[in-house]
Amino acid sequence: MLSVKGLKANVGDKEILRGLDLEVAPGEVHAIMGPNGSGKSTFAHVLSGREGYEVTAGSAKLDGTDLFELEPEERARLGLFLAFQYPVELPGVNNMYFLKAALNAIRKSRGEDELDAVSFMRLMKEKLKVLHLDDSLLKRPVNFGFSGGEKKRNEIFQMAMLEPKLAILDETDSGLDIDALRIVADGVNALRSPERSMIVVTHYQRLLDYIEPDRVHVLAKGQMIRSGGKELALELEEKGYGWIVDGEAA
C-alpha cells in the first residue's frame, strides 16, 4: 500500500526528516509515536503535499504511484486522506457543499458518476450517525465555530464520506476529552477494513487503547528508531521516550 524509503525533507534550511522508512500493508494500522519536534506532523504533511516542505531525498509510493509527483488534490483522489491536527475553519463555505465537491471530485477521478442529491443525503446521514454528529452540522460553514471535539469528529466524518485507501490521523486525540476520544475512535474503527490502511500519529499511548495498532513506530530526530508490536506503545507509556531516544543517541 504505502512504501516510504529514505525520505529526507527540509523546512527552510532545517532538515526535519532524515532518512525515514515505512512500509504499510493493506488493512494495517500503524501508529507513529515520538516526542515533540521529532517530525511526526512533518511526515504527515509531506505525504499529503502541503506547501512549505522540501523533499531532498527518498520516495513515497502509494500503490506504486510516486506521491511526490502529484498535487495535493491528486493524492487525495488516489485515496490519501489526512485528518488534520488543527482542522481549518472555512467561514462561508457550507459543509455539505464542501463534502459534495470533494466526494464528486474523487468519484470523477475514479470514473464514477456524481452522486445524485438523494443518495448523497442518505450517505451523509448514515455516516453522521456513526460519529454522533447532528444533521445541523451540514448546514454550518466548515469547522467554523465548531468545538474542538466537533472539529475532530468532522475530520473522521469526512474520512467516512471519502473512503480513502490510506488515512493519516495527525494527533487526532489532541484536545479531546475521554468521551469524544471514544466516539472518534469508534468512528475510526468502523472504517477499518482489509483494503484500508491507517497511520495514526500520536504523542500519547491513550488513543491506542481505543484504536489498536498492528505496528508501532517511534520517530525521533527524523528517523524511525524503533518498531514493534502494540506492546511497544505500552512500554513507551511506562518508561517515556527518553530511554529509546537517548539509547539511540548513545
Added chain:
Amino acid sequence: MSAATNSSRQPAEAAEAFAGWLHHLGETVAPASIGADADSASGWIAAERQQAAERVRAQRVPTGKSEGWRYTGLRSLIDQGFVQIDEPLTALTPDDLEEVLVPGLDAHRAVLVNGRYSASLSDLGALPSGVRVGSLSGMLESDPDALRGLLTRLADEASHLFATLNTAAMQDGLVLLLERGALLERPIEIIHLSVGMEEPRVAQPRHLISLGDGARAQVIERYVSLGDALYCTNSVLEIALGRDALLKHARVQQESANAFHITSLYLSQDANSRYAGVNIGLGGIWARTDLVTRFSGEHADCDLRGLYLAGDKQLIDYHMDVRHGLPNCSSRERFKGILYGKGRAVFDGLVHVARDAQKTDAAMSNRNLILSANAEVDTKPQLEIYADDVKCSHGTTVGQIEPEALFYLRSRGISASLARRMLCLGFAGEIIDALDSEALRDYVTEQVGERLERAPLD
C-alpha cells in the same frame, strides 16, 4: 492603504476636455423633452433643469486633487465622447429580455431600455392599492404635483457633478410611489437594460422612490446589457422614506464589460424608518456609485452592504456619505471586494456625526480579497465625530486567500481553481446572504462564480 497610481490622477488637459464635453452636454440637453414648458403644470421642473444646466456650465471640473475623485480617473470616460440620444428604442420584444432574467424570481417587473421606461416590456401585474409605478416623463405630464417636493429635492443639497448633469439632462426614469401605509409584499424588479447604439451614447435616467409613513416595499434593481455594448449610464435615484417606512433594496450592477456606469443615490430617512440596501457590483469597465444618506427624524436605521468584483481593466468605485445630523439613528456600512487580474476598486466611505447627533450608532467596514499581484484597492473609511456620546467604529482589511484554507480543500480532492472559487464565494457569501430573495441569491452566486471561474489565477 496603497497610494493612488499616477495614471488615476487627472491631468489638467483631461479636466479641460471633460469641461468641454460637459458643457456640450449641458448645452444640448437643456431644451429636451420633459418639463420644457415653463408655463405648464410641470414648469417647476423646467426651472430646476435650467438652473442645473447653468450649474453644470459653471461647475469646477474635478481633477485628481479633488476630494472624491482622487482615485477615480475620468480620462477614459471623456475619451469616449459619449453623446445623448433622445430617441427611445422600441424594437425590443419580451423575448429579447429572456437572457437577462433571474430564473424563478417572482416580482412585479418594470423595464427601462436605455434609460426610458418601456410599457411593452414591463410586466407589473396587479399592484396593491396605494402603489403607483410608472415612467417619470409620463407622470410629469399626467400628475406633476405628485412629484413636487420629491424630485430634485433630495439630490440637490449634496449633488455632485454627475448628479447635477443628470438633473439638467434627465429624459425619463422610473417612479415608484407608495402612499402612507401601503404594502408592496411581492418585490418589484426594475430592470435597467442597455443596448448598444451606433455611436457611444449616454443615458441619464432619473428615478424616484417614495414611501409614505409606514409603507413597506422590496425593490430589486438590476443593471444589465444586451451584448458587449459600449455606453454610459449616468443615473440618479432619489429615495424618500417616511416615518416608520421600510425599504429593502437590492441593486445588482452586471453591465457589459464595456459599460461606464454612474449612480448617485440619495436617501432621505424620516423617524423610525429602516433602509436595508445590498449593492452588488460586478460589471462595467468603469463604475462609480455614490450612496448618500440623510436622516430627517430620529431612530432611523440605515444598513448598506456591498459586494464588488473587479477584474481585468475594471474600475469599481463606491463612495458613501452618511450624515448623522440628529440623535439616536444608526447606520452600518459593510462592503466586501474581490479583486483579480488588473482590477481596481475604490471604497471611500464617510460617516459624519454632528454635534447634536448623540447616541448615534455607526459601524463601517471594508474587507478585500486580492487574488493577483496586479490588482489594487484604495480603501478609505472615515469617521468624523463631533458628538461625545456615540458608538462608532470602522475597519478595513486587505488580504489574500489563506494558504492553509486552500490546502485543506485540496487535501480533500478539490482542484486548486475550485478551491479558490469556493473560498471567494465563502468570503462573499455574507453579503449575498443579505439578499432577501432566494432566487436572486442563487443567481448572484452563480454570476460571481462564473466571473471567478474566468478569472486569471495570478
